[in-house]
Amino acid sequence: MPELPEVETVRRGLAPVMEGATILGADIRRPDLRFPFPERFGERLTGRRVEALGRRSKYLLADLDQGDVLVMHLGMSGSFRIEQGVVGEFHHERSRDSAHDHVVLRLSSGATVTYNDPRRFGFMLMIPRTELAEHALFAHLGVEPVGNALSAEHLAHAFRGKAAPLKAALLDQSIIAGLGNIYVCEALYRSGLSPQRAAGTLVTKGGQPTARLERLVPVIREVIAEAIEAGGSSLRDHAQPSGELGYFQHRFRVYDREGEACATPGCGTIVRRIVQSNRSTFYCPTCQR
Secondary structure (H helix, E strand, C coil): CCCHHHHHHHHHHHHHHHCCCEEEEEEECCCECCCECCCCHHHHHCCCEEEEEEEECCEEEEEEHHHEEEEEECCCCCEEEEECCCCCCCCCHHHCCHHHEEEEEEECCCCEEEEECCCCCCEEEEEEHHHHCCCCCCCCCCECCCCCCCCHHHHHHHHCCCCCEHHHHHHCCCCECCCCHHHHHHHHHHHCCCCCCEHHHHECCCCCECHHHHHHHHHHHHHHHHHHHCCCCCCCCCCCCCCCCCCHHHHCCCCCCCCCECCCCCCCCECEEEEECCEEEEECCCCCC
């Protein structure tokens, strides 16, 4: 499933053609994806102006005039592509099967934006902006890992007394929103922290962050920023709206490197893979404590 860097990459790719544009036509080619589309979805989108395109956690948020927000989630295999000028100019090979083109938006910017989703685990909703923060999808989300709200103090408060493994705590979306499996593995490796250690061990008896927790926060930001700059990670389905692949997978230091030597100079320990909460965890048992 696309994680925060992939979704942010998609947002940045779509923003130039969507922000400020009016939706001249909305072709909804099936009644549902993971969930049914909103009633009269195409009709309600047509004629609306996209005021801004944002992101919250792994959700794309298109603020529309008249106060509604178009909420979009990519699911497992969802992607957007932009067509301008010669049809197909920006197609990525994976998205050429029009049978999986489920939503097509024709914009006043001259672009056509197509949502393609072979597995149909993505979804789109329309929610009034005034109700967004209290909606079930957003009410319990934690802080963004790229914002100033993420701090060692915030994590110390959340981790205090927790016996849960550190990796599971970092994947808890009510603590940090949008942080996913790939980037947690990478951040823990760079921080030298074991994914198996209890989260509460990074908090002092007085409830303050330890030095190791203080170090973890900037590393999380660093990993996310690098991944966004690289266009995300393309492992199976992710591609940018231009069709270009992400490249952060070429910078993985531990993720998906089971059986390889640790990337830390002089270590040489073999990277291990374990399963935590039904997800693969990759780590170096020597460097991560």
